[in-house]
Amino acid sequence: MFTRRSPRPVPDDLPVPAARRRLSARVLFWLRFAALRAVLVMLGSVAIYGVVNPPYTWTMAGAARQQPLVSRGWVPLAEIAPAMRLAVVAAEDANFCSHWGFDMVEIRKVVAQGSSRGASTITQQTAKNAFLWQTRSWPRKAAETLLTPQVEAMWSKGRILEVYLNLAEFGPGIFGIEAAARAHFATTPDRLTEVQAARLAAVLPSPRTRSPQVASARSRSILDGARTIARDGRAACFL
Template sequence: MAKRAKGIFRRTAGGLLVALLLVFWVGPVLAVAVYRFVPPPITFLMVQRAFEGKGFERRWVPLDDISPHLVRAVIAAEDARYCQHMGFDVEAIEKAMEANARGGKVRGGSTISQQTAKNVFLWPRRDWVRKGLEAYFTVLIEVGWGKRRIMEVYLNSIEWGPGIYGAEAAARKNFGVPAKKLTAAQSARLAAILPKPLSWRAAKPGPYVKRRSGSIRRNAGAVRSQGLAHCVLD
């Protein structure tokens, strides 16, 4: 009887181990492989916002149909070392930790790659499990997708207002133009509202967003002159 119980326990434990491997190793690898070629259909945040009554508007477009001005603007605003790191900007993380240790406003050190991994594959709430999975997915997409695909997915998936997702929907909603026709000034405004897309507006910016977008536009010029977007733009 004891041997039989022990055998059942071993089979159950073995089954659980296989299931965990499928969920936490094989599953993510397959998902990343599929999304290398197929647009991610929907994210956890999109579902959450829909239940909150925010609506849903998104139009997926290839990276070639998104203005280079917007690529440079989001790099300038969100991740200036995007083309230099492999998913994790150690320098930015250290600066964020130092700033947070001094108190005051909490700073983040997430890269565009990390934000993409979180937005596409994971839930919005912050916890240690999500952070661990975020790191794992970040490595997977850096290896499996490369910088151009990460940027393409990022620009097509991030939130740009209540129920507004992706560059195409944001460009048409705010400026009445396709993403490919965005100017440098319009791109800087869209990049400026990324930290608070539900409360800040690109089309009718307040004083702070105006100042922030002006700074981003100047930094985007530096991104262009210094070739900091070379891994995305030809």
């Protein structure tokens, strides 16, 4: 009488077939190749925009589908009123001169408070505005995280602030400080007053729903903050 033998157990440490190993190696090679190419493209783009003014952005392209864009010109940082530089830094990133692209002090505060608000720096916003799109997503945030230290390493603080002010949206279809000063106050960026600068900076979180024509608690707070960072030395890198 014959008895049926149970199948011999397959050991866990059998070698992976050669074909599967070759496929895995090939996939890993192309993933590394694609990642390297992406990093090189980012580095090249950041290097170019360090000396060449960005002509157009994804944000502008999206806004142009909704309304005509106000004509804009590029303004060097030296031709932007110190009051405007102070106001935007006080409003968006008071520690701009002291961090390396990410404000860890603010990040820790947000985490400790369990807040949903962001701690995005001017450098992060500049990287997003110059190279990426506005829609929130993990791929965009990952790209922004990779671009931010590159921008900090290759651009001066003055260049970062200049690009930011020339690409920021200050109202529906109004991009850049030159267009904003002209459209909202019929003036030029070098003639903006403290009050006008504070009101323009106050619209930046929601440029399509807030108006710089009206004073607000936020604009008054920004005005006080601008004077504070001018006194305590936190504006030394861009004045």
